[in-house]
Amino acid sequence: MQRFSWLVMLGLVWGCSEAPHPPLVVKNAVQPEEAIPAEIAELFERRELVQAIELLTIMIEKQPTDAKLFSWRSTAKHHLGRHDDAIADLDRSIALNPQDARLFNNRGFMQLGMERFEAALSDFDQAAQRSERFANVYNNRGLVYIATQRFDDAIEQFNRAVEIDPQYIDAYNNRGFAELEAGQIEQALDDFNVAIQLNDKYVNAFNNRGLLRARAGDFENAAVDFTQAMMLDPLNPKYYQHRREVYLKQGFPDKALADEKKWGWLMRFHQLGAKIANSVAPVAELTERANHFLEVNDLERARDDLDRAISLDPQSAIALAARAAVHLQQKSMDLAKTDAEASLAIEPLHQAYSVLGDVFLSRGDYDRAIQNFAHARRVDTSVAEAYYGKSKELADKGEIDQSRETLQQALVLDPDVEHRLQ
Numbered sequence: 001m002q003r004f005s006w007l008v009m010l011g012l013v014w015g016c017s018e019a020p021h022p023p024l025v026v027k028n029a030v031q032p033e034e035a036i037p038a039e040i041a042e043l044f045e046r047r048e049l050v051q052a053i054e055l056l057t058i059m060i061e062k063q064p065t066d067a068k069l070f071s072w073r074s075t076a077k078h079h080l081g082r083h084d085d086a087i088a089d090l091d092r093s094i095a096l097n098p099q100d101a102r103l104f105n106n107r108g109f110m111q112l113g114m115e116r117f118e119a120a121l122s123d124f125d126q127a128a129q130r131s132e133r134f135a136n137v138y139n140n141r142g143l144v145y146i147a148t149q150r151f152d153d154a155i156e157q158f159n160r161a162v163e164i165d166p167q168y169i170d171a172y173n174n175r176g177f178a179e180l181e182a183g184q185i186e187q188a189l190d191d192f193n194v195a196i197q198l199n200d201k202y203v204n205a206f207n208n209r210g211l212l213r214a215r216a217g218d219f220e221n222a223a224v225d226f227t228q229a230m231m232l233d234p235l236n237p238k239y240y241q242h243r244r245e246v247y248l249k250q251g252f253p254d255k256a257l258a259d260e261k262k263w264g265w266l267m268r269f270h271q272l273g274a275k276i277a278n279s280v281a282p283v284a285e286l287t288e289r290a291n292h293f294l295e296v297n298d299l300e301r302a303r304d305d306l307d308r309a310i311s312l313d314p315q316s317a318i319a320l321a322a323r324a325a326v327h328l329q330q331k332s333m334d335l336a337k338t339d340a341e342a343s344l345a346i347e348p349l350h351q352a353y354s355v356l357g358d359v360f361l362s363r364g365d366y367d368r369a370i371q372n373f374a375h376a377r378r379v380d381t382s383v384a385e386a387y388y389g390k391s392k393e394l395a396d397k398g399e400i401d402q403s404r405e406t407l408q409q410a411l412v413l414d415p416d417v418e419h420r421l422q
Contacts, residue, residue, distance in 0.1 A: 040072060049076045049277050067096035071103060074110075080278055083114050101130035105137050117144050135164040139171045142178065151182040169198045173205045180212055188212055203232040207239060210246075219246045237266035268292060283313045287322055294326070302326050317347035324355040333359050350376045358382060366390040384414035388421055 036044070037059075043052035056073040063069060074089035090107040097103060108123030121144055127137045138161040145154035158175035162168050176191030189212060195205035210225030226243035233239070244259035272289040276282040286309035293302035306323040309316060324339035337359045343352040357372035361382060369386040387410035394403035410417050 036072065044076070047079075047273070047277050049080050050280050052076045053080075065096055067093040067100070067103070070096070071106070074106070078110060081274075083110060086110055099130060101127040101134055101137070104130065105134065105140065108137075109140055112140060112144055112147070115147070117148055120144050133164050135161045135168055135171070138164070139168070139174060142171070142174055146174070146178055146181070149181075151178045154178040155182065167198060169195050169202055169205075172198070173202070173208060176205070176212075177208055180208070180215075185212065185216065201232055203229050203236075206232070207242065210239075210242060214242070214246050214249075219250050222246050223250070235266060235269065237263045237270070240266065265292070265296065281312050283309045283316050283319060286312075287316070287319045290319075290322055290326075299326055299329055303330075315346055317343045317349055317352070320346070321349045321352040321355065324352060328355050328358055333362055348375070354378055357386070361386050361389075364389065366393060379413055381414045381417065384410045384417040385421065387413065388417050 070093035078086035104127040111120035142157035161171035179188035192209040213222035247256040290302040290305040320343035327336035354376035360369035391406035
């Protein structure tokens with residue numbers, strides 16, 4: 001199984017620690033004691049992790065004894081999948097600050113994700129020795145035991161976590177999962193319910209309760225739980241996968257197929273996100289993701305990606321043409337025309353010609369609409385409308401023969417154009 005994927009697929013929630021890491025490290029991580037420099041925080045927020053690593057490397061060269069810098073760089077490397085490099089940075093951070101329990105806990109978490117379970121337990125032991133009431137350490141120990149099928153030991157660790165912190169929602173959720181795997185269905189349901197009572201937007205507990213109900217044959221309520229999880233976390237594909245399985249068992253193939261398609265779209269979305277995060281100048285990747293957003297008519301996010309791509313490379317004809325198409329759908333004709341013309345000044349792309357054709361059609365400039373549609377090699381109802389409009393112009397000028405000829409061209413493209421537009 002791919003590293004870290006087993007934690008995600010199981011619906012578990014883990015935690016690096018209370019170390020001074022940016023919030024993206026793990027869900028529900030405690031805010032850092034020392035503020036992250038604004039420029040680093042901004043890069044993490046935009047998930048521009050390659051750039052964050054570059055900037056942190058420069059900062060480390062100037063301050064080679066600052067343990068926090070190595071810890072933050074470790075986080076960025078971890079999220080790029082550079083796990084060994086991430087652990088190496090934590091090794092250096094620990095060497096500089098060996099009494100910080102949170103650093104050991106963080107390193108143990110990374111070892112856990114790489115399925116180095118003995119190394120993970122050793123780090124968690126080191127963390128517990130430095131901070132006996134560090135609830136997150138016991139939560140993470142429990143995850144090690146779940147991964148190694150020691151469910152009773154896992155439950156014991158989660159018990160310790162909630163004893164230290166009775167509001168520790170993640171530990172209730174994870175204990176519920178361990179209980180579910182141990183066959184303790186009622187206890188598991190109680191824990192998932194407690195997690196939801198503590199936070200009615202706690203998505204993992206809804207997902208896990210759905211898994212429990214599906215396993216018990218309560219498919220209707222399982223589907224409700226997975227749907228609630230989707231509403232709270234709409235970009236997570238696993239909930240669609242789970243609900244699809246429930247729909248199939250209920251005998252709803254159409255609903256199952258719709259969830260399968262959404263699952264595929266989301267998987268591609270996350271793949272593109274990873275490519276963007278791993279690229280220094282992801283112009284092509286951002287443009288590709290924008291087109292992916294357009295498949296589901298998400299114009300705002302498509303335009304955001306294209307704005308960013310063009311800011312990185314103002315001479316990207318493909319990005320300009322794609323943004324022109326977005327402006328066209330948003331009825332911003334002047335902006336669409338500007339981007340399409342800028343694109344064509346760089347490269348003769350069919351998409352840019354197509355957008356210009358639609359812009360000129362909207363303005364009743366049928367000659368230029370037809371000309372651009374021809375460059376775009378379009379043969380559709382919009383082209384038919386341009387020929388029909390031109391035929392009426394010719395008729396108004398008394399050029400009857402040319403008007404009839406142009407009308408015939410419109411009717412070849414769309415036999416219903418005359419009736420449709422009158």
